[in-house]
Amino acid sequence: MTTVALRRAGDRGWLLEVDDNAAALLVARGLRDELPELVDVVPGHQTVLAIGEAASDALRRAAERALANVPAPAETTSVEIPVRYDGADLAEVARLTGLDTAEVVERHVAPTYVVAFLGFAPGFAYLLGGDPALMVPRLAEPRERVPAGSVAVAGPYSGVYPRDSPGGWRLLGRTELTLFAAGRRPPALLAPGSRVRFLPL
Amino acid sequence: MLDAGPLTTFQDLGRPGLAHLGVPPSGAVDSAALALGNRLVGNRPGATALEATLAGPRLHFHGEHLVALTGAAVALGTNVVVRVGAGEVLDVGPCRSGARVYVCVAGGFAVEPVLGSSSTDLLTGLGPVPLRGGDLLSVGSPPAEPPRAQASTPPPRPTALRLWPGPRDDRLTAAARETLYTTRWRVTPAANRIGIRLDGPVLELARLDELLSEGVVTGALQVPPSGHPILLLNDHPTTGGYPVVGVVDSHDLPLAGQLRPGDTVSFRP
Secondary structure (H helix, E strand, C coil): CCCCEEEECCCCEEEEECCCHHHHHHHHHHHHHHCCCEEEEEECCCEEEEEECCCHHHHHHHHHHHHHCCCCCCCCCEEEEEEECCCCCHHHHHHHHCCCHHHHHHHHHCCCEEEEEECCCCCCEEEECCCHHHCECCCCCCEEEECCCEEEEEECEEEECCCCEEECCEEEEECCCCCECCCCCCCECCCCCCEEEEEEC | CCECCCEEEEECCCCCCCHHHCCCCCCCCCHHHHHHHHHHCCCCCCCCEEEEECECCEEECCCCEEEEEEEEEECCECCEEEEECCCCEEECCECCEEEEEEEEECCCECCCCECCECCCCCCCCCCCCCCCCCCCCCECCCCCCCCCCCCCCCCCCCCEEEEEECCCHHHECHHHHHHHHHCCEEEEEEECCCEEEEECCCCCECCCCCCCCEECCCCEEECCCCCCCEEECCCCCCEECCCEEEEECHHHHHHHCCCCCCCEEEEEC
């Protein structure tokens, strides 16, 4: 039995708490489809923030319907991201996980990831579904500059930095793909719910 | 633009609707002043204007223009309309009270939009770079209809912002929930379009573990582990892991956008 708890986020927002990220993605899609009066629908790790003029019971009903229905066959995008695995932290991640660097790469490219939510920067996607053996903590001291296209891991997440920015995740490699371009439609390569595979170069 | 002052940017109504892609809402932090200024010169409410922080720009006009100054009080007054002639210089000067003055011109400033908005987003760098002395600004065609709105002295600013408890007020101790509403908070120098750090008693968190990242709204009052709250404004990150213990009512956000370092602010339920 899945549950939805509503928490107020000001006069025009509600935070819907659900059991896991799969539920958050379903609820976010349901709210978008059913309640066009919402200005923003923002999934988090296991929440959905709804901003706009919608009543809490309408939100609850739409969320519960989204969770009750058998999800339609995934109309999600699949994205393949070619990666050169030569990141500055590859050796350190191998040491922390007790693997060798080749095994780290193997385990990083094996799964199909899901975009759990975006944040931190335009186009920065938090990917779930990775190998638990690759769970490593963030750097104690974030780098001042992580180059655009860096493929990195931290905690349960993998991610790709869309542009040069500070960052505390551990760098495994780099892609040439453009994750975010304001002039492109859609601007972000990855959206909530997108499926992602990393391809080693 | 002869001189841009400490920080002058183009702003309109921002980029709502893209938060799920990590794009902040941005836009004028005193949206009421933007709308009023545009009405005073006959523009639509969201036309592109200049948002100047703590001091206004000095502008040399090449043609005749109808200009409104709204938001913070400046030497010329508050909510004033001036007609400037070709060759004239408008020196807006320092903000006497309030943090941000808006310069609206009939026809609006003509700026190439990025993701549907001409707003400068200081967090992500989306939109035009902040203005500098020497920049040449283009103005759109003035509206055919003369403006109907009349300038008037603004009502005195309320001293307390309405703050809705939640979504994570249960992360505060009972004493801290009380302190939140009974304290006069001081605005620190760490105040910009992204957020305002407030100084006052430490708000004690009942739990120190970070939340899983979740979406945050403009006006969210975040409490990091230090216990010193941060009020998030329009260029805020779209998700975060610090508990949001209250949210400023959207009608009071324009007031929050006028807070300047040294000001005090309190919250009412």
